[in-house]
Amino acid sequence: MASDLAPLPRLTRDLTEPEPIPEAGIVRACELMRSGRLFRYGEMGADQNDVALLEQEVAAFVGRRYCVAVNSGGAALCLALKVLDVRPGDPVLVNSFTLAPVPGAIVHAGARPVLVEIGTDYVIDCDDLRRKARASGARILLLSHMRGHIADMDAVAAACDELELLLIEDCAHALCAAWGGRTVGTFGAAAAFSAQTYKHLNAGEGGFLLLDDPDRTARAILHAGSYMLHAQHLSAPSAEVMAAWEETTPNFSMRMTALAAALLRPQLKDLPLRARRWNAIHDRIGKAIARSRHVRLPARSAKESYAATSVQFSLPGFDSREMAAFLACCAARGLPVKWFGADQQRGFTSAPRHWRYAGEQGPLEQTHAVLAGLCDIRTPVSLTDQDCDLVAAIVREAIETVVSARAGTGKTGRAATG
Template sequence: MRSGRLFRYGEMGADQNDVAVLEQEFAALVARRYCVAVNSGGAALCLALKVLDVQPGDPVLVNGFTLAPVPGAILHAGARPVLVEIGADYVIDCDDLRRRARASGARILLLSHMRGHIADMDAVMGTCDELGLVLVEDCAHALCAKWGGRAIGTFGEAAAFSAQTYKHLNAGEGGFLALDNADRAARAILHSGSYMLHGQHLSAPGPDVIAGWEERTPNFSMRMTALAAALLRPQLRDLPRRVARWNAIHDRIASAIARSQHVRLPPRSPRQRYSATSVQFSLLGFTDGEIAAMLDRCAARGLPIKWFGAGRQRGFTSAPRHWRYAGDQGAMQQTHAILAGLCDIRTPLSLTDEDCDLVAEILREAIETIVSTRAEAGETGRARTG
């Protein structure tokens, strides 16, 4: 900040090398050969598709429970999203994946590990092998997660991570593309906007590989700033403690709200080791009006809850029916039926155990109030008709 050298490259040399060192450290953390730091998780997804040679109009498969920047990244890369249904566990439905892959002719699956819910990666990889699909992983909510002991972010040809405020690492904004292929890494470095200063990268293929792509690869100006990297590097060392505390917060709130007969938590496979920064649950048997009233009661007590089934997109929350820019995806009935009651509680690390108990108490009381109001209205109606 004192020097004003916030750009990651220096014409007189990389004396400010926080970004280069961060890339090297992050690649080691996620067990990939190369890492390119960029300005957002969405930019990392876009770059992943570009280096996998997605062409204008190409179909790219993506699960229907995700956030708007994911289909947005597909469009940013010039491709078109093909949305795939989800199941009751909030993750991709592999049967529908097969149907839509065959119908669309898509060759790439962009799998979003939305809110840290991990699909059966054995089934996903088996389906990819069966259909010849190339996998890209959106790990924005899944840093440090695992399936069967293997790190999420190492299953696909490329993996994208986020450093936006509400993620495991927080620089306000930022992202990482992690991959193993030297040619793709070279192209990602050039696409990100290295000018001719790519020699200042530490997590990079040799200069001969990059030189082979220099004059064929456009600069998209997606670089991470030195300031963002300086904020992120100390957080890497604290990540194991933070993940453990986040999971403890998640488990305490989840177990408490599960006591309500009106709440369903998604099942998780024992092969999954999650890394949660929020809690998701489904409300059972509630109308849209009742859900809205319940959320209002929680908000009045200082507990904001997101609802993926809302009629209009709000804040960070949306559903496939809101993404008209993605083109006609059909009814997506299964996905929208699941999202209809799906709610989301953000869990900042600042929450104490007492805070967690209060969160659950507020939610349970709001649910019971709505249920009681419904019952009273039913009794009144029966009395009048009687």
């Protein structure tokens, strides 16, 4: 690498800055705030139907029969476990590359996480899934499509059939994704989506539970907190099914507000176009980063259709000091990079070693070997092609700086920006 080239400019974009809410959502939110009617139910009849309409629209978008809108993606996961009859202390299988709200939802439901190894492509190891399922006696797999990386769903479905596992899909990063032409979120007994800021839809906080079974849906509506006003749902089982569960299902107060729904409805209409732009950003950065021989990108099957809101890559062979130096070089250029191998959890990023509340899990050596070099960069949909090229060039420059120091040359190599 030439060392006499001009240094790269700083990245001045804030990668945590979300897009504005569409104007239609702002107008509707202002109408609701002026009315003060922010609760999704009304005692004198439906005060408004923003949430009920959104539930219909999300169910149709994903391709499931029912949708129950709640206050977070974690709440949706907890409700999924409850309506699948998880009992206190039950083991629940979950892939070990995920975020803390996922094992947190298992604990919230009173169950016990059993972490399953991942492979070098960041998705669940089906061989370890079989081992852990047989050893634990678990009957539920909570499969996290972490950062939008979709496992071989044919293999997962076969393992679930073989092991008689009920599948819950955590689709917080997988709205608009598919496997073999089938929409992600339709493979299992239930699926949970998120509307937290930085996901595909942004209400600040919010979530959706998607189901096909009417009895489970009735319980989810009642658990979420409909009181006796569930007739105001437009995506709901029959009155007879609801009545059968009314007096035996506790209210957990997990409802979505009308205000959140008002912000989300116009975003859903725009999502397919936004997803295409997100993927263009992901692919441009990934292709440019891969020009470094020290980078490993996860392999993706031709059957996988993703909708990526961030980019992940691995730096195999970098030790913890080199990873820290790499992160510091990127930060000096204005580029924040998350690292899943850090000793301490930071921001949103944590790893199984940090989840002491999940109980003893064994070594998970394969997972931690992968996470030791796993990096993550948020990619807002507003990034330009020039922004993408600069992000990738900063990454490559930082890598070459660390590699040059390792070789003892003292050079601070420069990555090309073309």
